[in-house]
Amino acid sequence: MSPARVGVIGAGIVGPVLSIFLKQKGYDPILYERLDAPSDAGLGIALQSNGTAVLAKIPGLLDAIGGQILNNIYFYSVLPEDTGLLGASEHPRRLREATGHPLMAVRRPLMHARIIDFARQLGVPIEFGHNLEALEQNDDGVTVTFANGVKETFSFVVGCDGLHSKTRACLFGDMPAEYTGVTYCGGISPTPDLWECKKDPADLYGNGAYMIAIPMGDNITLWAVVQREPEAKEQWRAIDAAGVEEFKKNSPFVGWPYGAGELVKNSTKIVKYGIYDRPELKAWHQGRVLLVGDAAHPTSPHTAQGANQAYEDIDLLMELLKKHNPSAELPSTPMLEAVFTELERTRIPRTSDLVRKARAQGEMRTVVGVEACMRRNAAIRDMCSDPEKIRARFGA
Structure with missing residues (x-):
């Protein structure tokens, strides 16, 4: 059985790390970034x-x-x-x-450039100049359309595209940053x-x-x-x-x-x-598409936990994928639902608490x-x- 093909949206400091983990666990990730080069x-x-x-x-x-x-x-x-x-x-x-x-x-x-290089050395394909435009799901996968006309189909998609996440907008609509x-x-x-x-x-x-x-x-x-x-x-x-x-x-x-x-x-x-902040989400996924990091729970930087919480998201996601899909084969929709729901059950209370603490720190300082x-x-x-x-x- 072929490994599951995973679309990772956003090649900041989160997407490459997730892609490396997926690659090491036997998945076939492809990383997409809207910019033309590392920022x-x-x-x-x-x-x-x-x-x-x-x-x-x-x-x-x-x-x-x-x-x-x-x-x-x-x-x-x-x-x-x-x-x-x-x-x-x-x-x-x-x-x-x-x-x-x-x-x-x-x-x-420097960190951004180095994790991009590290991912490339491990064989992760990185496609720059691909701005997400639309997502279309069915029972077997997700078709991703980019603004340059490219269309790709994946078993599942993870949005790591930050505060201004287009993945989030595709799932839940535009939510203006405050x-x-x-x-x-x-x-x-x-x-x-x-x-x-x-x-x-x-x-x-x-x-x-x-x-x-x-x-x-x-x-x-x-x-x-x-x-x-x-x-x-x-x-x-x-x-x-x-x-x-x-x-x-x-x-x-x-x-x-x-x-x-x-x-x-x-x-x-x-x-x-x-x-800026965005409204808190009650769920981070729909079907076969999941949000992590600032795409799911953007936080002000006053506790310096933004990147660290994104890495906690990734860590738990990989644990749950190993638990439910150890072979890294094509996962069913119910399997992904179990993985994503369990992740949300653990991570949403943790990140919501830290978002509130960061706001309070900013007010105090x-x-x-x-x-x-x-x-x-x-x-x-x-x-x-x-x-x-x-x-x-x-x-x-």
């Missing part, structure tokens, strides 16, 4: 221990990805009325020691002299805004500022040269202490994007007004003294 969009990815635990199941992948292993995290207040170190946590190191899996920071474009009221603006900068000996991230909290900065080795630090402001489209693209210079000269963050101002002033690249900021700072001091509270902050 260099975005800045960094925080791979937490739950994410690296999944990636470690693919021999050699974590080594190929590389990245900076994190041990500690520091929390500072830049509020003039309450400036100083709020606390520090060894949570990343303790979690690594307890689980055997590290928390890593990776430059997103702006959350905050933007991310970040860059890549030389590491400030103050941080030369540090290899760990820092959170810096101000009035209505906060910054996270992660030294990446080789004298490079990634940073991102979250602030409340009018809508900015979520495009993950670099600001033009004039916009960069304007931000570097006139941004209020230029005056922040603890090296934060230096990061802004010396940035070699700046991107800006709004943070960007509070406005001195009194509210003082309460936030007190809460961070308390969090740093309690391992359970710091664990909840990471969502893992």
